[in-house]
Amino acid sequence: MMFLCALVLLCTFVAQAEKPACQMMGSPEFPLLSKEGDVIIGGVFSIHTKFSQPPVTFTHKPQSVVCSSVNLRAFRFAQTLIFAIDEINRSHNLLPNVSIGYRIYDTCATILKSVSAAMAMINGDEDAGENNCTGKSLVHAVIGESESSLSIVLARITGPFKIPLISHWATCECLSNRREFPYFFRTIGSDYYQSRALAHLVKYFGWSWVGAVRTDSDYGNSGMAIFLKAAQEEGICVEYSEKFHRTEPEKLLKVMNVIKRGTAKVIVAFLTGLEMIQLIEQLSLQNITGLQIIGVDGWVTAKTLATPASYRVLGGSLGFSGGKANLSGFADYVVKEFWESAVDCAQMNVTEIQSSCSKDLMDFRHYNKDVPELRYSGNVYKAVYAIAHSVHSLLKCTQQHGCDQDLLFDSWQVAESLKRVNFMTKNEEHVWFDNSGATPARYEVVNWQLGPDGNVQFQAVGNYDASLPAEQHLTLRPDTIVWAGGTSQVPVSVCSESCAPGTRKAPQKGRPVCCYDCIPCAEGEVSNTTEYMFNCDDYWSNAAKDKCVLKMVEFLVFTDALGMVLVLCSLFGVALTIFSGFLFMMCKDTPIVKANNSELSFLLLLSLKLCFLCSLTFIGQPSEWSCKLRHTAFGITFVLCISCVLGKTLVVLMAFRATLPGSNVMKWFGPTQQRLSVLILTLIQVIICVLWLTISPPFPYKNVYLYKEKIILECNVGSAVGFWAVLGYIGLLAVLCFVLAFLARKLPDNFNEAKFITFSMLIFCAVWITFIPAYVSSPGKFTVAVEIFAILASSFGLLFCIFAPKCYIIIFKPELNTKKHLMGKMPSKSL
Template identity: 40%
Template structure:
């Protein structure tokens, strides 16, 4: 057993900065050990990789300095062999040197901690949790052995611990250090779980939480318009949390995840062959990689082996500035990479300090020797290898100036400014503080991997992501400065489906991700004026899409205009046709005493010719812009005039029948002869049509209308009939009168020609009915101005049918066969009949 005296506590307060490094109140418990008594003792656990310097106050450091760890077989029959660590990480070694540099700067300043010297004790985790636990417990036990809960070695008190870089190791350390309220400050642990103050009350960090980074990466992907993205992540807490947040944010931003693959850190090959095959087979051009540089190194080797090219790598902060990957071997693979990096600041004195490092100055720093050998690819001369001529030895004249010239040391910004209530402006103007969860301001640099003039890869800052940006511009990227993998400044395209251009919209394909869509033409009457439109938008009522369906144009207004060939042709025909009844009327008036005029009821003939004149003229009411007044009257005028016309024809037919039968001996029809009967028939027939039209105008009158539905892309200016029933009743009544006239005339067709014109009326009514029967289907099938044109054509044709069949033969006889226009000839014809 180990016996110790009762612990005596004391409290220290100090503020330490990089030039103003600050640390919070620390409670230190110490005890002095008595001589070991005979009995059981705790087994010792040696801790290798210790680098220390004495001081009045000690700052602990837990760093991942080595990149690889070699494990022994665990057979549980003997004590495991010591863990072997290999290959010093240049980047993490610089992080360790940043702590040493900061401590030396503070010790050299008489203003920061006068009369107090800071010391340090640094342990390497060798990328393992076991080493992180060993180093932490060793610091708490005094730095020499591991005795939990006891500080049994003489030496300076421990102020706090800087480290580790990995979240998994930092979580373990935070659980231990939080028990004793020792502050722990990590410069690279990004897991959001470390923000929980109930679990980790003394943990702080100078790098934002992954929660901010993953959202920022998703916003950057959306900024470049990438919608088909793969995700590659470690199978540890860092990678899995980042994968879930990034996937959720990408999908919320409208992107689709082509694949998600885990880097199996427990496997020596990291499952790299499978990962490389998935990436190579995928159509996604962009891959978000959430991993460490050492784990991605193995995957990158396999990607080169399988010749995977043409991909854009979106890097998380864990490898976005990795010197480990910025080698010529990966230049063709990683050029064009873009990613988030820890916000950087220029530290000229630190660069000078790094350039001054030399193994001769620090003979007890075993890490420096290995670092020197790796940088310059040589071996430091030792006694056992002096005679070996196959090894390149270090001369000691090597210089680090050229090696560190491009490094701005992103991972050490604001290092050791770890005080619970710290709040100040750094020299570069940035605001440094910790929120209630121990997190710093969420600020990242956006870096682009490109080939510099020397032909090597370098990371160039091309933007920033700052959640506290004063202007509200959180994501700021200078796209013109980015050079992609094809040495082009044009942003590469990563989409599952090609973009849908203007005039098209995206249509989701069942069973596929939303980003794997098809492009469909916008429906009729709708447009899309942007690429990848989700839906099309209808044009306003008075506009219509162009042929490309990317903008709306004013709709042309269509009506039967006088300026159109069809319009002025019908108008000309109508006017010239209206002169024909007038000319015939003049002939009848001039030859009113001749037998052929007198024998066919001169007064009814004149009235019929006047009505035909009006019939021809009423067609003009259908040509031209349909004004409201014109709409109100044109159909009514047409119905009334044609009713008068057909009534006259019917009256002539009835008169002929009555006159023929009245000549028979003893006929009672003599009293019905004369013009009174004819006029009564006309007035009765016209009255019925008048009543129909009056009711139409009173209850549902026609009105002006702009029709946008009948013909796509055209506004049809027309007259709505108001009541279709009234319109067809009016037209049907005309058909009824014409049918009665046809039937009566047909039955009287064999009467003597000297007394009647029944044959002529029969042909005229047959032609009249044929025209209007043909009009019905043509009218119903026509659209726009052609509907009106059909009605005008029917009016002119039916009017000409009456004129041509009834009056043209009579005018021919009057003008060209005057010998037939005599009573003798008519009497002779009558006798023959």
Template identity: 40%
Template sequence: MDGNPSILGSHGILVPGDLLMGAVIPIHTDRIFPLATYKEKPTPDICKRFRLDFYQQFQTFRFAVEEINRNPELLPNSTLGFYVYDSCAVLQRELGGTLWMITGLNQVIPNYCCQVHPPLTAVIGHSTSTFSILVAHIMGLYRFPQVSYYSTSSLLSDKRQFPSFFRTVPSDDFQARGLAQMVLHFKWKWVGLIASNDDYGTEVIEVIRQEVVKEGACVAYTVYISDNLLNQNLPNIVKTIKNSSANVLIVFSVDFYLFPLLDEMLKQNVTGKTFVASEAWSISNLLAVNKYVSLLSGTIGFAFFSSEIKGLQEFLNSVTIYNTPGIYWAKELWEEVFGCTFADQKNLTVTLNMKKQCTGEEHLSSVQNIYNDVSRLRASYNIYTAVYVIATALHDLRQCQSLGGALVVNNCFDIGYFKPWQLMSYFRKVRVTLNNAQEVFFDKDGNPPAIYDIVNWQLGSDGTIKQVKVGSYNTMNSSGDVFSINTTLIWWATGNQGVPNSVCSQSCPEGFKQSLKEGEPVCCFQCSPCAQGEISNQTNAIECWKCPWDMWPNSKRDRCFLKPIEFLSYEDYLGITLATISTFSSMVPISVFRLFIQYKSTPIVRANNYSVSCILLVSLSFCFLCALAFIGYPQPEKCLLRQAAFGLVFTLCVSCILAKTVIVVFAFMATKPGSSLKKWTTPRVPYMIIICCTFIQLTLCVFWLTISPPFLQFNIEAKPGIIVVECNENSPFAFWCMLGYLGFLATVSFTVAFLARRLPDNFNEAKLITFSMLAFLSVWVYFIPASLSAQGKYTVAMEIFAILTSSWALVFCMFLPKCFIILFRPDMNSRDNFMRKEGGGK
């Protein structure tokens, strides 16, 4: 049963059979490297830690083989035997054990196979990706099937380098994508990467970096650790971890590489870090001890898919030192589980010092430990799957499944004599359905379907760490949702504070955007408020968005609301005030007009051209009323006509004043003997002046309204946050031409009146016209800069104010003296007084 134990010792066993398969399993770990002096032959490595979980893997391998041997439908009339070699997770022994199986001799001879029958069909192993890569190079030369239950490096998916490599664990490419989705799920934007300095860690860490960055997160640092303490600067590595603001650490490593790192973190009192574990240590019982509770509680990570294997626990408990191959390992199991020792004449002192002695009659079912705990079979389940994959491929070979001429027909049924390369085609096509209905097959790269459990390290009530399944990652999920996790089941080290936060910069609230810091990763940013007129309605916005033209941000700049509409309305205090003044003011010229009608026969009314004065008074009343066209909602009709109406009415007023001024001058000059101006003193002349001057303005307005008419405009630039509803004059040139022509008439009137102010006439209007035109021009000269500086409704209010003020200037300067004489000095409004003063003036 033990093969040749005198030669193989405690390293390997052979159980005979018609067909053989090999398994390289590290029953022991924690090796010691003796110091080499190069003066003598190096001593072998010493493996001092017996691993109950790895011994369970060996027994699961044995259970699968015996289960297949009892199955009449799988490889009938043939029995499976096996090699098992304890590699101690040492590269030399992994390679040596594999060559021992292939060679068939106790002495390892590379490139030589002594054993032809029974044939070695395949080798299950090895313990790490680095070791598998080395062995796969050798086994691939001869297309010798290798099925790994633990090596996950994506390098092994390259069929050009490793044509005969298969595995029952997913490639790390799948795990990298899954971990990146986990980082995104928990909104971790700033993570640290820790990897073992071997093929497993260095390759995957680059993949995870790419996947993490693809998901929008950033990597704060990447550090590498190894099992050689002389080649790493752990204090500086831990100082980097401690000082970094990254609170989430993604660790790709096997468990025994982490002991020195965790010890140094305890030494430097590193706290507040959450570990994300790769499958190589996510269920490690060596790390789940009280010493590391403060560091590793709350850890979350991926683990190999676990499943139940029916009958395995009973099988494990039925093992004794007498009914299992590998008596050395069985005795170590007994000593480890029951805390006893077997009598050993070579080590009598040790035996005498032990508290109790093993009898070999103890029952494993009386204890509960890692060895017989089948509640979370992972690596053991993968070994179980690997055995069934090999057996199914052999069964397909025996049944001569058609694979396009892969085998010679004469050798088809001679299952005891075939070459390993002839089995390769069947490995590629194999499909195995296990008792749990899980189907196993290989893709073109030799990888099985990717299924992971997501486990969380939770602190139990007894103070120990338990690894609890909280979700899964299944690329074969029929619903398409490959990543699922129940966050309510997760226990974080932060307790009630919820999911740990790991960001380089705190989140930018709504109303702000991220501004990158020069020379920093994209996850390190500062928050800048959105510019005027822009919003961001989500946290960590990359850009702000402009509100629609008719909307404006609120004070927090996280929402858009409708802009208030502004125009000079009748509901506005300013608008109603100006409207009241305008209406009241329009009644003043009408009152003066009625007064003139009443006293039209008096000298002061007749002496100043009664008809023209009446036209002037009516037009002044309209001037006051035209201000109303600028108040209220600026409808398109208002916009079209209000400036033209204003220009025409004021032109009519100024034309009347100009006509009165010219007539005064002509009347005085015509009194001179032989004057040619006498013909211009007829009553028709003032009307001609009024008509001609007004017609020119009318022509300008018609051209303006025809070619470039004013229109209604919603101005969003005049006042931020407000829509100013206004009339756009469309052609500023036409507007200023209209206003300039009005100013030209007023200037001419002022000039003529100023020159005629000293004419000897008791009722000479030239002085009144001079003051009225001076006031009129002053108002509009001041209006120009005031209107340019005003905004919104105040621009309109300024123009209304100018209209009312200039109109009042004309009324006050032109008619107040006359009304005063008519009402309060009737003695001055007599013909005798008029003729006397006129004569006295002569």
């Protein structure tokens, strides 16, 4: 028994060893149309659009898919491929001594047949055993498919074998991934550009509220995702975004319910022709009309859709399509040569037709009315020529010597050569592939209109060219467009009606931004007919809230009554200071001038004059330089002034101390020390101001918040720390001076200057203490007026308290201007 089992196993092994190493599994897939040549181009088209799958019993070999419903446009693609190949084969310039053949397969728009066609192009259709195991595919390049999903299937099968696949109509952006699809090319632009073009078109006509329907496939999902993103960037709201597939009728019914409930009057239909047929049927059955449909190249120029019944639903539709193909001689070829030479059925009798010709092909025999509307056939034509130019380069072809047929090349070399092709077609169209394997995106904007004969026409009403600058991408002729319902008026599709002038948009809770209520504008806000609400800023809203009127600008000016009073007061103070200085100069040798430290007195008079003058910098329109000058000038001049008063106070105290026996204190506070103390105290303020101006200086500022109806021009202090540091330093010196003068007020002397300094510092401190709350609470230009008043009041206080008594004695009581009187050796008299 063991011996018999071993013998059976050995026989089985020998029988299997005798079989060829390579063997075709299953039935071969034969091409619909074929022709032999030195170079073979594969063609994959959905010449039928419907199929039925026989039941699978798992007891018998599955039967082939049964195809039906002829797709005339796809068959025209096959005709174009054969026409281009015949044209090249007759050419003496392109591949002069090399013939091109073809193998064209019908996929019936199903993945199953697409896989079978791909495997057939790789393996061939003959069961030749080991002879087929050469490692090379039967075709050198493949042209197809029309749908992106089917093209993805083809690309995933042919890609590992490094066979270039050129699609004439697969536009899914996903196919631009060169890492995933390195051998995929297309003679049409990516949906990235078409989807963005759709958003631009919707934006152009002011449709802010649209619906969206897409094919549930790579083509529809990828394209719609790009559109939705672009629509959001353009401020377009999408009411709904629904999807369905031709094999899912229940989802189509759900989409119809959403469309009926929706309020959007514009629908972006990112569908293939097959899904569009189903959508039209449902729209017609449910009597849904008057919608403005925006379409894509998948259906917008399909002649099979352009019927009187569909025009009732799709009349006035707008969309993007490839430009019309200008293929010289193609019309005659389609009508005569193709049927006589390629199919050879035109002259046969009925018996010969039934035995030799495909019934499906005979359905096309008299079909030539769509030749003038050729659009994507031109992409097939360009794909064939691109492959021919690629092979022409590989074979080192020249017009004089022809091609070197001894050179061998593989399909991957054809793919590499395709990346470098750059040529002009007979109709002067430039063909080349970018880094993603696509040609530049150019579209024609077409409009569904009725022609004079009552047939549907695809009227060109504009163009979209992605290679141009952004502002020139879309060009339209709106006056030539017929809209849904046959009207000449642009449809309106918005979630909420336009707000009337004087009202603004208020978003509705839980709804897109395009849905809003209109409420009256607030004070200072306006809205006009453009619906945009904005703040008037430098303006103010009128009573109707639809127009901005210029706000009144307020600042303290020289011509204002208040400004004039303050200027006169400032100039009067300057005049009094100059008069006092002149009087002191005339009487500089008198005892009263000498006794009061004439050098510090003159310096004090100079600083007081500057204090009066710096108040003028606060008047007028604030500017960058005036804001910086007014605060720093005020701070430095007042410190200089207080430093002089402090020096005079110290001189009085030191002079009294010097009269005490054994005291030599005056030698430590002589004229040099007095000057140095004033310089150091003033220099500290200068340093503070420099730091303030360096870190965060004052700057002009428009205060639009204090008053709604007017703008206050003022100086912002910049750094609040710097501002209060300047004031704080002045206050510190003033308090110190006041304390020292107060201590010296009762020193024995008929003319004790410490008393007057005490009074002046008392006034100074009182003014600036009351200044702080007044400064903070004063509105508008009165804030500046308060600051000027504080400067003038404190300056007048110093001038009157320190210099008025001396001037009075010099002018009216010269008899008191003696050394004896000042030293107290004469009885003092009341002033």
